[in-house]
Amino acid sequence: MSRHFPRTAERRFSERRVSRAVRIALFGMAVVATAVTVGLTPVHAAGAPLDSAVVHAYNIPAGPLGRNLSNFAAQSGVALSFDPALTAGLTSPALSGSYSPREAIGRLLAGSGLEVVTRADGSYTLKKAAEEAPRESSTLPAVQVMADVLGSTTEGTGSYTTGAASTATRLNLSLRETPQSVSVMTRQRMEDQGLTQLQDVVAQTAGLVISQGGNAGSDSSPIYSRGFQVENYQIDGVGQVYGGYNGIFQTNDMVLYDRVEVVRGATGLMNGIGTPSATINLVRKKPTSQFQAMARVEVGSWDYYRAEVDVSSTLNEAGTVRGRLIAAVQDNDSYIDRLHEEKKIVSGIVEADIGPSTLATVGFTYQKHDATGHARAGLPAYYADGGRIQWSRSASAAASWAYSEREMQSVFGSIEHQFANDWMVKGTLSYAQSKYDEVLGYAAAYYPTQFPDRATGANVDLWAGRWAGQPIQTSLDLYATGPFELFGRKHDLVLGATSSYTRDSTVGYDLWWIGTWDPSIGNIFNWDGNTPAAPYNPANSDIVTSERITSAYTTARFKPTDRLSVILGSRITNWANDSRYERNKVTPYAGLVYDLSQDWSTYVSYTDIFKPQSARDINNNFIDPLLGSSYEIGVKGELFDKRLNVGAAIYKIKQDNLAVTIVPNVPVTGGNAVEAVSGTTTKGIEFEVGGELAKNWQGSASFARNISRDRDGVSLNTDVPQNTVKLFTTYRMPQVGGGLTIGGGVRWQSALYSDNQGPAGDQRFTQGAYSVVDLMVRYQINKQLSATANLYNAFDKWYYTGTGNTYYGAPRSLRVSLDMRF
Incomplete structure (x- = not known):
């Protein structure tokens, strides 16, 4: 199949769109900059005394x-x-x-x-x-200050934790004040471990796992938390909504972000719809008032090359306009044959003080991720006679002509105003356009006739096809927050509303069975990916779909006593797509936090679960929305001047209308038939500690256990590990040269399995418990220059990342970077 000229035309069209988006963003930046009053000096005439006891x-x-x-x-x-x-x-x-x-x-x-x-x-x-x-x-008498107080921003703190997060309730609370399990992957942690992709972050985050059945970026690599797939993604707290293919949001490069906030469990208060798994909130880096610049080059195993530039500064003499520009490029092969990736990222943000209490922000982001030799699955795990096949880790299931192209671009702006009565109001408008184009061609075994003959390697076919789409999302997010007085005490309140509209223009192609094209490979054991050639597969339809979500919410934190916080909230949601709608769905939220001491608190929280579903039953009808409730109780601590956060939780989730695939598979529109199962329960415990353990010593440790069962007590999602342990720590020795930092960690997970495997459908595919060790070292050559080395999978552990096919985790690899900062 020739695709040179069409792809060239698409690329030109894409470049025009990018150019237009950049021009719009730059024009907006210029307007904001022009509106700024230069040299603002806040002056307030008479006022309250600094020594006032009023809080x-x-x-x-x-x-x-x-x-x-x-x-x-x-x-x-x-x-x-x-x-x-x-x-x-x-x-x-x-x-x-x-x-x-x-x-x-x-x-x-x-x-x-x-x-x-x-x-x-x-x-x-x-x-x-x-x-x-x-x-x-x-x-005045000396003002006693608290040095190195952590805020929500993590860049420049050197910390493995944060001082505040707002993803769970929209209130800017410390982790100890939040009555849910919250993890934060900080800027320092990402730089220490070389976590450049969202999937890298997920692999290191407490309670999250990736069930990877294919190459990164494929729809066969879902993220799980508490036993269920993660479907809620946010950027700066604004939901990224696309029910047709939310895995597209996994293609995010971490160079753009200050931190990743993860709230585990149901998050209906901030999202309205979703599973009781987690919300992943990517928080952008912001411009700084002090000039800073960073340039990094990195090389690694399998011809890995990456470069980053990050510059931030004030843009006028008064410092009231600030800008930041970030760019990165990456080019790499893989431990998997034929797989090659290219990535390009650029982002610009300008913020301006357009008054003593008003902040305006405008920016744009562009990300592109191309992969050739891309496979949606691994090679068959069984011979036709039922025996297991042992492939090399480099063996690829991809045809050489298979590819995946993803592109995301957005323009966004916000206005934030602080009132004299301690209230703040903020509005954010964003326009995001994604594009995906994936030509599929991979060798996999799904039916008895497709398992390879042990002697000849015959009987394996290519699964081929193509899907492409261009979802466009426009979102408006408005909220106000501030204190209020009731019964002589001060409390906190958030009032908010969100609206998002997604329109997807999809081009339809044939999938799996394409005309008279012969998909047979020949001998899978000496296959080079070149045969059969790509099928002729022209577009056969144009489909436009849409999805709209509007909602309003409120959250109140009452302080009946100094030690007790009562957090109550509710969200009302309207959801609709082209064929269905749900109206006025109310999601309540309640939480109690009680301070046991200055450093320790205990909490309990409750929320409802609501999610429309696109799966169909055996009669080809959509199943009813997922409903349920989530309960959590725990204890949290802030130690060592709030630089170390500790948390432990137990939880229980009840769900009705959970979609469970019918075995053996029954094909229906859009996939295989499911059964809506009610009475499912999930129970689990989690423990996490993160932050500064001692001077120059940062660390993070977590344990998570999750068990999901149906109404008959049968285990669900057995292809996701029930138990995970994740540890990583670094220690800096400033007395060694310019400064030496050493670090290491281990990731362990329990066994996982899938039944009904193999040619006869009577085998269990099991991956036993395993651990992976990572090591790092950084040397500060001088004040500006440092060198870092990361050794991943240091003991070269062999393991499968999922069940059902032979997709292996990455072997031992090395990356080395030079980092220059000003």
């Missing part, structure tokens, strides 16, 4: 120090003015919670080298700590 609730994100001090002054009523030059290039951590004015400003000024002085008129200003106070001023 205010603050919700100030990490960011430029000048902007955050202005927000502090507006929220506290303290009259503060200062020279913008003093704060130019300085940032402050996030400020979330209730503090007196002195405590609040102390946290914001932590590590800045600035202190507060009082003027003759009773207002306040700033000076450098080493400078002599102005003649008209008298220096």
Whole structure:
């Protein structure tokens, strides 16, 4: 099949779209930059004293120090003015919670080298700590600051944990204040382990597993949490909605993101629809007020080459406009024969203070992932006589002409305003366009006649076809959050609404049986991927589908006592696609958090589950929506000045109308028939610790156990491990040269299996329990330059990543990078 000229035309069309998107983004950036008032100096006339005992609730994100001090002054009523030059290039951590004015400003000024002085008129200003106070001023008593306070932003902290996360409730709470299991993969952890792809992050994150049945990016590599497939993805808290093929969101490069927040369990409050598995929220890097630049080159096994550039700076003298540009390219072969990948990523973000309390942000992102020699599955696991086949790990099931192309581009903008009454409102508008084009050609065994003859290698066919689509999503996300008073105490409230519309233009092609094309391979044991040639498979249909979700929600955190928090929320959702709709579906949420001490809390939470389903029963009818409830109880701790987070949880999930594939398979429209099973239960426990264990020592450890059974007590999803353990730690020795960091970790999982395998459908495919060890070392050559080496699968463990075919995990490999920072 010739595809040179069509692909060239598609590429030109794609380039025009990218160019248009970039021009739109740059125009928006220029408009925002023009609207900025240069040289803003927050001034507040008379105000509250800094030593006031009145406690205010603050919700100030990490960011430029000048902007955050202005927000502090507006929220506290303290009259503060200062020279913008003093704060130019300085940032402050996030400020979330209730503090007196002195405590609040102390946290914001932590590590800045600035202190507060009082003027003759009773207002306040700033000076450098080493400078002599102005003649008209008298220096206030020293403001006690908390050094290295962690905010939600993880870049530059060197930490394996975070100080706050909002994915679970939209409230900017610490992990200890959140009544659900939350894991955060920080920027430092990703850089230490060389986690450049979302699948890399998932493999290292507590409670998440990948059931990989084919090459990365295929639809046969779902992510699981608590026994069920993860279907909810967010970027900066805004849901990525595409029910037709949500696996496309797995193709994300981590160079763009500050951190990945993962909430395990049902997350209906923030998503409206979804399974009780998890939500993965990718949080973008933001512009910084202080100039910083990074360039990294990396080489590795199997001709792996990668380069990254990341530059951030203020764009005007006053520091009120800031920009960030990120780009990366990657080119690599694989341990699997014929597989080759190319990736290109570019992103630009500009944010501007368009007033003392208003922040505007606009940006664009472009990602492209191409793979040739791409297989949706591994080679057959059994001979025709029922014996097991032992393939080499490099053996490929892909035809040489099979490929997968994915492209994602988005333009986004937001406005955020802080009011003087401590309330904040934010609106985000985003437009995302994805494109996928996959020509399928892979050798797999699904029927008795397709298992290879032991002597001749015959009887194996290629599964061929093509699918392509171009989903476009437009999303609007609005919310307001702030404190309110009730019965003499302060509480927190979030009010929000979201709307998303996805339109997918799909081109239809024949699948699996294509005209008179002969799919037989010949001898699978000496197959080179070139025969048979690609079939002639022209497009035979154009299908346009759409999906719309609108919802409104509220979350309130009541503080009846200093130790007790009661979090109540509800979301009402309307969902519709071209053939079905669900109206006014209410998802309630409730959580209690009780502080046992200054460092420890216990919690309990509850939420409902609702998800429309596209699977069909034996009569070819859509099954009813998935319904259920999720319960969780746990304990959490913040240790070592809140730089180490500890959590343990037990949970129970009840579900009705769970889709279970009928065995033997019964083909229906869009796949195989399922049975809607009610009365299924899932129980499990989780433990996680992450952060600073001691000075220069970062670590993360987790254990997760999950058991899912149907109403008759039969185990479900046995091809997903019930138990996982994940450990990784690093220790930095600053006294060795410019600084030496060594690290290592292990990933262990229990056995998994699938029944009804083999030519007669009477065998069990089992992958026993196994562990994989990873090692790393980094040497700081000088202040700007460092070298890092990562050794993956150090003991070269052989293992299958799934069941049913022979798709192996990656053998031992090495990557080495040079990192230059300014």
